[in-house]
Amino acid sequence: MGIIGLGIAAMGVAIGLGLIGYGAMTGMSRQPEAIGKLQTAMIIALAFVELVFLLTVFVGISSAK
Numbered sequence: 001m002g003i004i005g006l007g008i009a010a011m012g013v014a015i016g017l018g019l020i021g022y023g024a025m026t027g028m029s030r031q032p033e034a035i036g037k038l039q040t041a042m043i044i045a046l047a048f049v050e051l052v053f054l055l056t057v058f059v060g061i062s063s064a065k
Contacts, residue, residue: 006060013053020045 024042028035 002060002063006057009053009056009060013049016049017046020049 020042024038027038031038
C-alpha cells in the first residue's frame, strides 16, 4: 500500500507544481511589471510543495520498514 500512496503523492505534487506554474505565468502575462514579485512567490510555493513531497517520501520509506 505504501508504494501506491507514494505514487499518488507524486501525482498530486506534479499537478500542484503545474498549477503553481500556470498561475504564475498567467499573472506575469497580465502584469509584466510584477514579474519579480510573482517569481519570488512562485519559487517559495514550489519549494513548499517539493518539501511536502520529500517529507512524504521519507515518512513512507521509514514506515514501510
